[in-house]
Amino acid sequence: MKNIISIVWNKWLKPHKESVLLFDSTAAASEIALMLNGDWDGCNGVIMAKCDEVAVNTAAKLTIATWCYQGASKAVLDRVATDEILRRYAIRERNFVNANLRCAVLTSLKLSEINLSYANLSWADLSQANLSYADLTAADLSQANLSGTDLTKTNLMRANLSGADLQQASLQGANLSSANLTEVNLTGADLTGANLALADLRGANFYECNLSGANLIGAKLIESDLAFARQ
Known part of the structure; x- marks a missing residue:
């Protein structure tokens, strides 16, 4: 029981790792950063403190953009x-x-x-x-x-x-x-x-x-x- 409490406690206290998302256009990255309260890097990347993939997919659909995680693959700009x-x-x-x-x-x-x-x-x-x-x-x-x-x-x-x-x-x-x-x-x-x-x-x-x-x-x-x- 003590170990379970420790795991849960550490999970809540441990800071979430930021996610870097890459989009296929700078315009889409800028708009989606505003939509999802992320930090736009001035190019085609958005830094998210916490990534909700459903929200990202919805925003990407609205801006007619495709995306991927940095490191998973490379989004090619227009x-x-x-x-x-x-x-x-x-x-x-x-x-x-x-x-x-x-x-x-x-x-x-x-x-x-x-x-x-x-x-x-x-x-x-x-x-x-x-x-x-x-x-x-x-x-x-x-x-x-x-x-x-x-x-x-x-x-x-x-x-x-x-x-x-x-x-x-x-x-x-x-x-x-x-x-x-x-x-x-x-x-x-x-x-x-x-x-x-x-x-x-x-x-x-x-x-x-x-x-x-x-x-x-x-x-x-x-x-x-x-x-x-x-x-």
Whole structure:
């Protein structure tokens, strides 16, 4: 009897773990946060102190949205138009986590300090853009055009850059640890002081690439690939 009382007592005293819900649009997340008294994260997530799935499903139905728990799966956002990015960036919004920008044309845009972590930017054209100090953690940049792009001090940890064009790109001090850089074209790129620890660099083109002071500890590469790099 004493053990039962203890279990019940601890259950009531123990704080409930917050639930993070992901929706397939930022608009739906904002509306549902208001409906259910949750905290909107400014993107497609809602933090709930206590999750009532019936209430969430009802709210999602009203807003014609789909949802999932963070960690259970990943809700894919509706495609974001370039004009929408520029409009929101102009009013100082920087949070575009998990945005769908596949094949987007963002050439020569000034987007420093933008947060595009977990975003889908595969096949996007970001050539000559300014993405310095941006957060691109775990973003999908496979086959993207990043030639001449300013990625100074950008966080690209765990990003997928396979097959991307990074010719003449500035990656000074960038964090590329554990990133996928297979078959990347780094011709003439500046990787001075970049962190490439545990990155996959197999098949990358390092011709005239500046690797001075770069951290290559644990990186996967074929030594012959570095023959024409500057170190």
